[in-house]
Amino acid sequence: MMETRQSYSIVFILLTILLMVCFIANISLGSVRIPLADVFSVLFGGEASKESFNYIVFDYRLPKAITALLVGGGLAISGLLMQTLFRNPLAGPFVLGLSSGASLGVAILILGAGALGGLVGGLLTSQWSLVIASALGSFLVLLAVLAVTLRIKDTMAILIIGLMFGSVTGAVVAVLSYFSSAEQLQQFVFWSFGSLGNQSWSGILILSICTLVGVVISFFSSKSLNALLLGENYAKSMGVRIKRTTLVIIVATSILAGGITAFAGPIAFVGLAVPHLTRQWITTSNHRILLPAVLLFGSIIMLVCDIVAQLPLSEYTLPINAITSLIGAPVVIWLLVRKRKLLF
Amino acid sequence: MNSEKTDNVLQTEDLSIGYLSKRKKTTIAQDIQLKLKSGTLIGLVGANGIGKSTLLRSLCGMQKHLGGTIKIKGKEIHTYHPVELATLLSVVLTEAPASRNLTTTEFVSLGRQPHTNWMGKLSELDRSKVEKAIEQTQIADFREKHCYELSDGQMQRVAIARALAQDTEIILLDEPTTHLDLYHRAAILKLLKKLSVTTGKTILFSTHEIDLAIQLADEMIVMTKNKTITGSPRELIRQGHFDALFPKDTISFDADSGRFTIQN
The missing domain is CATH 3.40.50.300 (P-loop containing nucleotide triphosphate hydrolases)
Structure with missing residues (x-):
């Protein structure tokens, strides 16, 4: 017993160190390489060797790194919550159509604003309304998926429902784009590429609140989540109130997936892949250990993906969604082939 | 009464x-x-x-x-x-547990849920009850194995041990x-x-x-x-x-x- 507990704390120390390294590397690397000494001096309130470094770190790279941290950790947690709730190893915010639901909410907000007229439209597209539309979209999709799973016990069914929501979103967006202006369409398309950059500090504050609320609710639910690992009936027999627990988990997931998608766009595979990668390393399904590990690991993966997307020392920046898919999809295939069966 | x-x-x-x-x-x-x-x-x-x-x-x-x-x-x-x-009252159901990724000990420990605090942290008493259940059902040999590695007969013993741990x-x-x-x-x-x-x-x-x-x-x-x-x-x-x-x-x-x- 002592041995396993000790090895878990080593894992957490390693993950925390790795997270800090990735965080600093993320700030240091980019189209302009900022020496580590300068990164540290700016972060700790000093002056960099060049005036421009101050500006780059504070107004651009630090907000982006913090966004990556929050987005990665939050999405990974929401993936873990869904895998346990639906007792399906393939569940995740993207696969279940949560991201599509969020996209639909945002599409209706951005593109539909045109139909409502400029003034109302301008009022609507503030950051909070984007978050609310997105969270509401993913909440509704999650409720729909849940309603289906109550009727059909087949785990395949919920994945198909997720796919269907993806197509419905695509169709509605296509219809809306027909009636909206070129700028609105462009705004939506750029949002849908996913982006960690260009976040204002007030935006990051909202994102932090969403992530914090979602993560805290998840941690408070870890006991019930563990009971759910045995299945609904066993959980019930141990005194877990299924309806209440399910609702709490769904709310937490919607806040996480919806809030994050509102800011960063629909980001694929992090929610699905990170919990599985974490389980490769930490061979337990105990949420009291898995939740913090998945949180840290998700942040690390996102920071790394962002470093890759910046193509260090080049002028180009790739859409973050393309990078997470390029890295995430082969990882999931590799896990499936190697283990033949994904466990959760 | x-x-x-x-x-x-x-x-x-x-x-x-x-x-x-x-x-x-x-x-x-x-x-x-x-x-x-x-x-x-x-x-x-x-x-x-x-x-x-x-x-x-x-x-x-x-x-x-x-x-x-x-x-x-x-x-x-x-x-x-x-x-x-x-x-x-505790139960042993016909259905297999949803997750097969728990170890035998973790599975049995989950039986303590009704007795633990909101975090589900095991106390000394909880641990001793888990140990007793493992001993009574004679599953100590595979206590660190994962459920997906167990045979049907072993899994059934583990499920019974979980109910026993629920005490x-x-x-x-x-x-x-x-x-x-x-x-x-x-x-x-x-x-x-x-x-x-x-x-x-x-x-x-x-x-x-x-x-x-x-x-x-x-x-x-x-x-x-x-x-x-x-x-x-x-x-x-x-x-x-x-x-x-x-x-x-x-x-x-x-x-x-x-x-x-x-x-x-």
Whole structure:
């Protein structure tokens, strides 16, 4: 017993160190390489060797790194919550159509604003309304998926429902784009590429609140989540109130997936892949250990993906969604082939 | 409180069970009178589809019963708080656990949930109860193995250990011997017998192993289409209740040997 507990704390120390390294590397690397000494001096309130470094770190790279941290950790947690709730190893915010639901909410907000007229439209597209539309979209999709799973016990069914929501979103967006202006369409398309950059500090504050609320609710639910690992009936027999627990988990997931998608766009595979990668390393399904590990690991993966997307020392920046898919999809295939069966 | 009530850990009066959909009420069995005493092993037998699982689900409160009363320690089952009920009654279900990624020890430890704080952290007492359950079911050899590595027989022992760790006065098991070979079926039932004697728990299991149940159980519940009868195996044999279990043209019960034989 002592041995396993000790090895878990080593894992957490390693993950925390790795997270800090990735965080600093993320700030240091980019189209302009900022020496580590300068990164540290700016972060700790000093002056960099060049005036421009101050500006780059504070107004651009630090907000982006913090966004990556929050987005990665939050999405990974929401993936873990869904895998346990639906007792399906393939569940995740993207696969279940949560991201599509969020996209639909945002599409209706951005593109539909045109139909409502400029003034109302301008009022609507503030950051909070984007978050609310997105969270509401993913909440509704999650409720729909849940309603289906109550009727059909087949785990395949919920994945198909997720796919269907993806197509419905695509169709509605296509219809809306027909009636909206070129700028609105462009705004939506750029949002849908996913982006960690260009976040204002007030935006990051909202994102932090969403992530914090979602993560805290998840941690408070870890006991019930563990009971759910045995299945609904066993959980019930141990005194877990299924309806209440399910609702709490769904709310937490919607806040996480919806809030994050509102800011960063629909980001694929992090929610699905990170919990599985974490389980490769930490061979337990105990949420009291898995939740913090998945949180840290998700942040690390996102920071790394962002470093890759910046193509260090080049002028180009790739859409973050393309990078997470390029890295995430082969990882999931590799896990499936190697283990033949994904466990959760 | 009168002494008769405390004597029976689990008691039903005029219980009728079945399903309640929007308009229709489907009664599967009715007029069930059970009086289960502590420290006894009770076998529940009946043909497929007769309502054994429904009865067990009703007795543990997972499914609402249609009429009559179910009292646990003299108190109506639906007046218990879910967590309080979970400290009195535990179950072993036929369904496999949703996650196969837990280790044996983790699986058994989950049985402590009704007793732990909001974080689910195990205290010294919880740990000792888990250790005792592992010892009683003799699963220490594979305690660090994951559930996906276990055989059906081992998994069944682990599931029983989890119920033991929950430390309840009553344990209900739904067909604990399915998928097992004859040796393991006998081993599981012997384990249940030993546990009922050594721990003083009331253990109710449903089974198709009527021969084995007759040899081991203190009492049996026989469910047939028209009625549900309880009694000691010997009484039930003498009164000829096992004869009525199945259509006589295929198998018949031999009262002398306590076995079913195939009719030619």
